[in-house]
Ligand SMILES: Nc1ncnc2c1ncn2[C@@H]1O[C@H](COP(=O)(O)OP(=O)(O)OP(=O)(O)O)[C@@H](O)[C@H]1O
């Protein structure tokens with residue numbers, strides 16, 4: 001086996017893990033803090049991607065610049081979605097939350113299809129899209145590297161924020177004990193709102209990155225929803241550090257298969273989900 | 289010997305909830321387990337009914353080793369269980385709850401037999417009038433009765449009762465005591481956990497006292513209540529007043 | 533067990549309506565009926581999908597693998613038709629058998645997974661199965677391009693005496709009856725589950741598995757039985773659809789949207805009942821068709837709005853809503869806990 005190829009697969013995998021972690025951490029916030037099974041999470045990601053695309057096409061905004069607009073926009077969208085729908089199913093069975101968020105997902109996806117059509121869109125004009133560094137036979141794209149760094153910074157910021165800030169501690173308090181937290185006077189509803197909006201914001205930022213890395217269509221979100229769910233569940237609900245490891249594990253495996261196995265690109269998804277399946281089933285049988 | 293427990297132990301991480309527990313219950317006996325809160329009584333029943341895997345030890349039911357059997361197999365072998373923390377199936381009516389035990393408690397039960405057994409269990413536990421009420425609408429006392437009815441409906445040879453009398457008024461408790469005697473008189477062995485001492489005195493043939501997961505004393509009610517260690521365990525700490 | 537009787541009456545009525553529909557339509561033996569027949573088959577397909585998923589959900593297993601068993605049945609039919617010379621009719625039971633066996637395998641390894649963990653594991657299974665099918669030798673399963681599947685019916689065309697649309701009519705009418713038969717079978721299985729002791733076992737396992745086991749129910753058995761029944765039915769549906777649509781292809785046949793519709797419909801109609809999923813399928817099909825005719829583009833937005841609104845205003849689905857209205861009109865009875873609190 002060609003060692004540079006192995007190294008290349010490893011590096012690409014590590015870089016891709018950042019985006020996975022970013023999107024998953026947002027979902028973990030929704031599941032962990034609010035306790036809502038959100039199958040529309042990937043749609044926030046998709047909206048982020050297409051807002052960035054639109055800002056680029058209409059005004060020539062660089063994706064980095066558009067983050068300044070996209071992030072708050074997603075925060076607001078998340079807040080609106082929470083206020084108008086999510087807060088009414090907080091106590092409802094999981095299945096009701098699933099139906100509601102599937103409905104939201106269908107709405108957003110088809111709105112996007114109506115506006116942007118079904119063809120892949122990309123921010124191809126960004127000058128640095130094709131810039132890369134060559135390091136001993138390995139190529140590292142500037143864009144994947146940048147997205148990795150931004151993702152990592154955001155995930156770590158969230159981690160620190162949850163541990164150190166007043167709001168973060170409040171979020172962890174309601175996550176652990178809803179009744180107790182409302183008794184000590186925390187405004188649970190407000191905290192949920194912020195947590196959900198933040199979760200949408202993190203997904204949206206991930207979306208901006210995907211618009212530069214790939215050429216997404218309006219259906220890109222659902223695939224990321226499923227992957228994010230898988231990562232969150234693999235990490236164990238409410239475990240942010242676990243998300244980093246889980247993202248790393250699946251992203252590196254995906255990338256290794258894609259680079260090393262002939263025709264392996266088609267197997268990416270299969271590898272991703274095979275790992276999830278084996279780990280979940282294995283863990284359940286070992287525990288018992 | 290109807291039920292035999294040997295060297296039973298359970299650890300939760302570092303916490304030793306039960307250890308070195310040995311006891312035997314003979315057929316037709318009413319056997320009480322008492323002890324302060326957290327003594328490991330419920331944990332013991334959970335191991336006997338297969339909800340917890342023991343860290344060590346062995347459990348026999350009517351001469352058969354059931355240590356590694358699952359809950360359903362133990363039920364079919366003749367173990368019935370009423371829970372301390374009531375666990376009705378909330379979406380079902382009272383009758384449907386009891387029917388679960390009646391239909392599945394003993395293999396090979398026909399629908400007709402199950403219906404008769406359920407009706408009998410409902411009547412005995414005084415739930416007749418509530419048979420069509422959804423279980424989620426019951427009061428706590430009614431839920432406790434449902435626990436007993438459901439366990440009875442499985443046609444047990446050994447009935448495990450976990451604090452089913454807690455919170456009953458004296459008159460109700462007398463009815464419950466009568467019910468347990470009646471069940472025993474039909475040949476069922478009863479193992480019950482209870483904090484209400486008059487009930488223990490009236491019912492128990494023998495009493496096992498547990499403290500910190502270990503057996504502290506075993507004997508008749510008079511014997512164990514005269515035991516200095518038991519008195520120390522109960523009087524030395526005052527965490528009982530809300531229950532008694 | 534109390535509510536079983538109305539269930540039976542309702543489903544019987546529906547089955548009769550379904551069986552009579554083409555006869556009624558025949559009054560209009562015309563070009564328009566061609567598409568009505570196919571719409572009716574689509575609706576029944578959704579009903580089978582939804583009710584078979586509900587069977588499994590009754591044991592508390594929230595499966596996201598329905599598309600996998602649908603696809604397994606479809607591929608079983610396709611491979612059978614392409615690789616052997618046996619009559620295509622056999623594809624139906626074969627699809628059910630393959631899906632049922634596969635469910636036995638998956639169900640056995642996922643027995644200990646609960647809730648969202650079970651859901652994600654079954655989702656992962658679907659994706660892996662899709663990839664496996666795609667990677668099978670092209671000569672066998674057609675790879676990424678899929679396979680053609682011969683139709684179950686070949687209408688006789690008599691040139692000069694028949695118009696072209698009459699071929700489609702004959703074909704759609706024949707399929708209509710097969711879908712109706714499979715729907716009736718699914719309803720029958722569901723009624724059997726609801727009217728026998730299985731209902732007690734399934735409900736007990738769903739609400740509290742550990743306590744159910746202490747009461748003597750064997751949770752593993754109940755869960756596997758539900759898994760196999762549910763999957764065999766949807767496997768047969770997959771085989772039937774493969775024949776009606778004429779081809780299978782990994783990305784379409786194993787599409788996650790099949791799973792989404794399978795679970796959305798019973799929630800919308802009313803979970804854990806026979807009537808709910810069927811009613812849900814009828815109403816959602818009608819809603820979708822109406823929207824499609826009204827708004828050519830983006831009609832699915834309206835569909836999403838209906839789903840969102842339904843959860844907010846009738847959290848227990850159509851059946852729950854009907855029960856509530858009946859109770860309110862009767863004036864007696866207490867509203868069931870957690871029944872509804874919409875954003876009023
Ligand atoms: N699942 C568990 N995980 C960890 N610790 C447990 C678990 N179940 C019980 N314990 C601990 O084991 C000890 C014994 O508990 P157990 O419920 O058996 O007491 P008990 O004698 O029934 O008390 P009570 O009279 O209050 O019902 C307690 O310290 C309890 O906190």
Ligand SMILES: [Mg+2]
Pocket residue numbers: 329330331372450
């Ligand atoms: Mg206890």
